[in-house]
Amino acid sequence: MSALQSWRKAYGALKDTTTVSLASLNSDFKDLDVAIVKATNHVECPPKDRHLRKIVAASSMARPQADVAYCIHALARRLAKTRSWIVALKTLVVIHRLLRDGEPTFREELLNFTQRVQILQLSNFKDNSSPIAWDYSSWVRTYGLFLEERLQCFRILKYDIEAERLPKQGQGTEKAHSQTRELDSQALLEQMPALQQLLYRLIGCRPEGAANTNYLVQYALALVLKESFKIYCAINDGIINLVDKFFEMPRHDALKALEIYRRAGQQVNL
Template sequence: MGTFTSFRKAYGALKDSTKVGLAKVNSEYKDLDIAIVKATNHVECPPKERHVRKIFSATSVIRPRADVAYCIHALAKRLSKTRNWIVAIKTLIVIHRTLREGDPTFREELLNYSHRGHFLQISNFKDDSSPLAWDCSAWVRTYALFLEERLECFRILKYDIESERLTKSSPTASKAHSRTRLLNCDELLEQLPALQQLLYRLIGCQPEGSAYHNYLVQYALALVLKESFKIYCAINDGIINLVDMFFDMSRHDAVKALDIYKRAGQQAESLADFYDYCKGLELARNFQFPMLRQVTL
């Protein structure tokens, strides 16, 4: 097994160096192609910051949309071609970080691209080269589902939940809220189910088996965990708003609202269990997990 693992590492390094060499000779987007290969190489460590920053720069608002589209195409190709869990998870990390930290143009172009090809839906991905690779492959698939749902949630909400700034509902309010606190009934009944589906995918990102202790999985999981806080706040503020207007709703809307309310209670319990599970990980040392409180009718 040790010899096989060493061979895979050497073969992966050779493939990476070959791709870099080809990009230097053949690519119109040489610097970007090299940055993508190096950021998503076969080395079992998080993408190096200097390569990720080059990708941020290549997808900034000052670049032509064609450049942004090319970057997404190159990442999609990298993801679809690989059978190595390390390359797959690092490609997803690059996509996730660019969504979180990059320019909004990347998210907009990615949404257009995903509607055409759904490249984040990698339900058949597997790396069966070792027990670790098998367990990590399962987590890669759930991570991809979360990112796909994140895009769908943005499509429905028309804003990115992670980049939202909490605001006060009035100048005299003592506490800042998510914008769901101020939505009308129709908007709530559309947006809350989308947020709850996103939270469902997030809670599904629970590493099992050997993946539980893997540093690269934990690095990606930390990005997911950071998003759980704002998603939960948005749902909770929306539920408070929903409860306030519950008795003024039509019967049809009230039935929908009650289903949303029930699911919120169930998800609060599931999220608390997920946090407890994650508190056993090394990454938990850097997190302050919030208290979860359910709104009552």
């Protein structure tokens, strides 16, 4: 490790210690603030589960809405202020874990918050500490776009694709299917483009350069890839449903369906 890298590591640790001390002294939500700082510190490793559990508990249905709103505000503030790719990526991981493992209250409050403040659109984020950090920064921006698209998809579908339990028809050996298999034509034409756009964002999360071999990036990428199965299932079931309904559609709806088929064909080859 070079002297410059050692200095940056020590400086990051000092900033984390200072931030924890300030949160302990000044915050009305000191336990939550301390957990957020510790979960998103400058150490290049995934957030620890014990800190994540405290954040999940603070955003649960058992807590007042104001507490959930403060949790989101604190995460947004952490993300907006940092210029460290490590802190930014770990904050996005915390948000992603809360979306996956937390209760619906967090997702609903985050939807309301992002209508006012686009915290996940990190187009201007860049860690200038080293050329390698530029590769990491690029992936942080891409990851933020995926999470933003995930929220947009939920806004249209009105349910979380990852939390969906795939029902089975009857008691035989039929495979589980997604809600898109049962939708009417209008709901299909509205939901399928949103699902396909989410899949584009997921495919676009391939890391490049130094980010391709970084452990922290790979950890976050694994969270993204875990969502691919249900997205693919929802799209495939929706395509089957569209085929069944295609010849009954009015012409303008049939043209929309053809565009969905075209995009589906393109995505198969990506």
